[in-house]
Amino acid sequence: MNNKVVWITGASSGIGEALAYAYSAAGARLLLSSRRTEELERVKQQCAHPDQTRVLPMDLLNIASFDERVKEALGAFGHIDVLIHNGGVSQRGLVLDTELSVQRQVMELDYFSYVALTKALLPHFIERKTGHFVVMSSVMGKIGTPMRSAYAAAKHALHGFFDCLRAEVSPMNIKVTLLTPGYIRTNIAQNALTKDGSKLGQASQNIEKGLSADKAAMKMFRAIEKGKFEAYIGKPGAEKMALVLNRLAPRLLMRMAPKFVPK
Numbered sequence: 001m002n003n004k005v006v007w008i009t010g011a012s013s014g015i016g017e018a019l020a021y022a023y024s025a026a027g028a029r030l031l032l033s034s035r036r037t038e039e040l041e042r043v044k045q046q047c048a049h050p051d052q053t054r055v056l057p058m059d060l061l062n063i064a065s066f067d068e069r070v071k072e073a074l075g076a077f078g079h080i081d082v083l084i085h086n087g088g089v090s091q092r093g094l095v096l097d098t099e100l101s102v103q104r105q106v107m108e109l110d111y112f113s114y115v116a117l118t119k120a121l122l123p124h125f126i127e128r129k130t131g132h133f134v135v136m137s138s139v140m141g142k143i144g145t146p147m148r149s150a151y152a153a154a155k156h157a158l159h160g161f162f163d164c165l166r167a168e169v170s171p172m173n174i175k176v177t178l179l180t181p182g183y184i185r186t187n188i189a190q191n192a193l194t195k196d197g198s199k200l201g202q203a204s205q206n207i208e209k210g211l212s213a214d215k216a217a218m219k220m221f222r223a224i225e226k227g228k229f230e231a232y233i234g235k236p237g238a239e240k241m242a243l244v245l246n247r248l249a250p251r252l253l254m255r256m257a258p259k260f261v262p263k
């Protein structure tokens, strides 16, 4: 990694934690962000190179603090090579039932925080004439299934924004990679927001049968290092088939939509 500096949000658990271990093992210097400082410290201590790893607590919903957080992040190692936008929340609820405030909350965290942090760091990448934004989308960023309207809307929006950004900044040697994971075994379902904004608090069978976070992180690492524009990450199962059907036979996918109701 040539001592590359990689900033990972949502690094306190699940995919972000696994990415921290993968990048540290590869020799990167790391900045780990999320709200829970003790969990970030735990992840730091489990990294291959804790001495090359800094904890930078931040709440992605506090957009007003981002300029300050970017200053701190740049102060840690002098520069940043890669920002992995990963922190986020999922959602479960029918459109009919889900409160508008929940639709907004998911959009704030899963979309606007990514836009705002990108805008805060972009001048640094432009000045250095290099940099890489990595964006944790989802299969739900490409298709729509029942019970996930807020989450799918935010993830779809990421594709629009970051495809436009790539078109603007690739002549400046700045890369953008969108990752579209299928089911990955993490606490994403337990932490998902329900129709009134309370946490779902229970595991999902589909997620429990998904790819392990460690294996997902290794696949992500390879896709990022190849500079892919977009990469599906997951098992070659129903989620991958849904992506293909969405392009080739969207009506068939709609008939199958009930199969994707979260269990």
Ligand SMILES: NC(=O)c1ccc[n+]([C@@H]2O[C@H](COP(=O)([O-])OP(=O)(O)OC[C@H]3O[C@@H](n4cnc5c(N)ncnc54)[C@H](OP(=O)(O)O)[C@@H]3O)[C@@H](O)[C@H]2O)c1
Pocket (backbone or CB within 6 Å): 009, 010, 011, 012, 013, 014, 015, 016, 033, 034, 035, 036, 037, 039, 058, 059, 060, 061, 086, 087, 088, 089, 090, 109, 136, 137, 138, 139, 180, 181, 182, 183, 184, 185, 186, 187, 188, 191, 207, 210
């Ligand atoms: N697991 C899957 O099947 C799957 C599939 C597709 C996409 N994804 C995406 O992968 C990303 C990571 O999810 P995960 O599966 O690893 O779930 P997770 O274990 O619940 O991780 C979510 C992470 O986001 C952080 N976070 C939540 N709210 C935050 C806030 N307001 N400010 C800062 N950080 C916040 C959490 O840290 P704190 O609580 O410490 O703040 C945690 O580190 C998400 O963007 C998710 O949409 C997951």
